[in-house]
Amino acid sequence: MLVIDDEPSIRKLAERELVSERRLITTASSASEALSLIEQQDFDVIILDIRLPDADGMDLLVRFRETLPDVEVVIITGYGTIESAIAAMKVGAYDYITKPFQLEHLELIVEKAYERVSLKRENRILSRALVEAPIPRLVGTSRGIQQVMEMIRKVATWDVPVLITGESGTGKDVVARTIHALSKRSEKPLIVKNCGEIQKDLIRSELFGHVKGAFTGADQTREGLLGIADRGTLFLDEIGELPEDVQAALLRFLENRCYRRVGDPHERRADVRLIFATHRDLKKEVEAGRFHEALYYRINVFHIHIPPLRERREDIPLLVEHFLTRLSPPGTRYRITDDVLGYLINYNWPGNVRELRNVIERAIILAENELLTPKTLPMEITSGQPASHLPMSSLKLSEMEKYLIQKALSIHRGNKRKAAQSLGISRKTLYRKMKTYGLLKREGSITTVS
Ligand SMILES: Nc1ncnc2c1ncn2[C@@H]1O[C@H](COP(=O)(O)OP(=O)(O)OP(=O)(O)O)[C@@H](O)[C@H]1O
Known part of the structure; x- marks a missing residue:
């Protein structure tokens, strides 16, 4: 924020009282000083005294409106010059305040001006299409997924950085979106960026922004993702792809919320919650000297x-x-046969949930009469050995029995009659064995096999 006023007491007051976590305050005592500052750095809000020693504040305001369309300008006028305040509003000032004023009043106006700046910014983000569709639901009842959900619930409302790991297609993106949706920042933007997709030499500028002329091709000052995500969340996927110098700059930002745009000597601040994801083993990357150790411990x-x-x-x-349900065309209700489910449960899923989704989508297209049969599945799934996942490391009879019961329940989606039939035992025996093996914890939640 820039405060332009020739009265030292007002400048001091602003520097002392208006500074905050998210705001750095710069002051100028004259129009010429203000103009040279504006040449060098960007501001979100300008507070402008309409009476300045070296220029007419009105002229300055007109100039700002033409050259800085994204900045909100608040006018300070002396007592009894309300007409000039009204004229300033007509030219495009955001609001005005008359001297002498209460500090709280000024704070309120400044807050509102910032609110407006971030609204404008959000609209711009939407047009840059960085924010995607609403959050998908995290589906699953396994212990693994339940633990993930529990962690999400615990961490969402805190502003701490989060690191999400898992193989490709396991749902890292869904988890990041859920954290944002459950956080205090849910009304603010969630910016998603895959670091692996950015050209290496442009990563720094993409994240932190750059000023005009910072490098060949930088013909305009550009805001980075950190600035755009101000007050919201920035989700950086494939963090292992970041170059070393950018990792160091990111660590600095995590420590004091300050960053510098490329080519800009001035520090900026942003209030951004960071979520990171990677499919790499970052610890190994640290050991191999490819990932910043301190950043690793921080995230x-x-x-x-x-x-x-x-x-x-x-x-x-x-x-x-x-x-x-999600992929069936409206008005249709696709189903699968039991053997299809059996194949799907047995397959190894190197592409994880994403691959499963794609397989279902393809099968729906190939299905006849809204029924997914083995014919609609890719070869690599139907050629699999149905019993390839027996826990051969353990040959204890009881463990094998427990495993087979869980497997049968999985294949028959918890239907005890069908599971018992496929195991060649009575329903009563199945029930008794399920009790013995602790598979009947709660009605409706059967622990099945992995
Ligand atoms: N538990 C889940 N419940 C519902 N849908 C899921 C779940 N996990 C993943 N998906 C879906 O699977 C697909 C892949 O998930 P996502 O993009 O989150 O994976 P990722 O781990 O971020 O992958 P990558 O590392 O390749 O970016 C998406 O369509 C997502 O909606």
């Missing part, structure tokens, strides 16, 4: 790991149901 404080789908196969029936 690893709250770490959410999403297990691969093959380690939580009991989520597959629910996920299948979820995608069938």
Whole structure:
């Protein structure tokens, strides 16, 4: 924020009282000083005394309106010059305040002006299409997913950085969106950026912004993602792809919320919650000298790991149901046969939930009579060995029995009659064994196999 006033007491008051976590205050005592500051740095809000020693504040305001369309200008006028305040509003000032004023009154106006700046910024972000669709639901009842949900609920309302890890397609993006949606910042923008998709030499400028002339091709000053995400959340995917110098700058930002745009000698502040994701093992990257150690420790404080789908196969029936509902064309209701579910549960899912989603989408297209049969599945799934995931490391009879019961329940989506039938035992025996193996914790929540 820039405060232009020739009265030292007003400048001092602003410097002392209006500074905040999110705001740096710069002051100027004359129009010429203000203009040279504006040449060098960007401001969100300008407070302008209409009477200045070297220029008419009105002329300055007109100039600001033409050259700084995104900045909100608040006018300070002397007592009895209300007409000039009204004239200033007509030219495009955001608001005015008359001297002498109460500090609270000024604070309120400044807050509102900032609110307006961030609203404008959000509209711009929407037009840059960085914010995507609403959050998808995190589906799953496995212990792994339940733990992830629990962690999300705990961390969402805190402003701490979060690191999400997991193989590609496990749902890191869904988790990040859920954290933002449950946070205090949910009304503010969530900016999502995959660092792996940005050209290496442009990453710094993309994140922190740059000033005009900072490098060849920088013909305009441009706001970085941190500035755009101010008061919201920035989700950086594939953080392992960041160059070393950018990692260091990011660490600085995490420590004091200050950053510098490329080519800008001045510090800026932004109030941004950061969420990171990677499919790499960052600890190994640190050991190999490819990832900044201090940054790793700073972001690893709250770490959410999403297990691969093959380690939580009991989520597959629910996920299948979820995608069938989501992907069936309106007015249709696609179903799957039991053997299709069996194949899906047994497959290894190297592409995790994303692959499952794609398989269901493809099968819906190939299905006849709204029924997904094995013919609608890709070869690599139907050629799989149905029993390939037996826990062969353990050959204890009881463990094998428990495993087979869980498997049968998974395949038959918890239907005890069908599970018992496929195991060749009575329903009563199945029930008794489920009790023995602790598979009947709560009615309706059956622990199935992974
Ligand atoms: N638990 C889940 N419940 C519902 N949908 C899910 C779940 N996990 C993942 N998905 C869906 O699977 C797809 C892939 O998820 P997402 O993009 O979040 O994975 P990712 O881990 O971020 O992948 P990458 O590392 O490749 O970016 C998306 O369509 C997402 O909606």
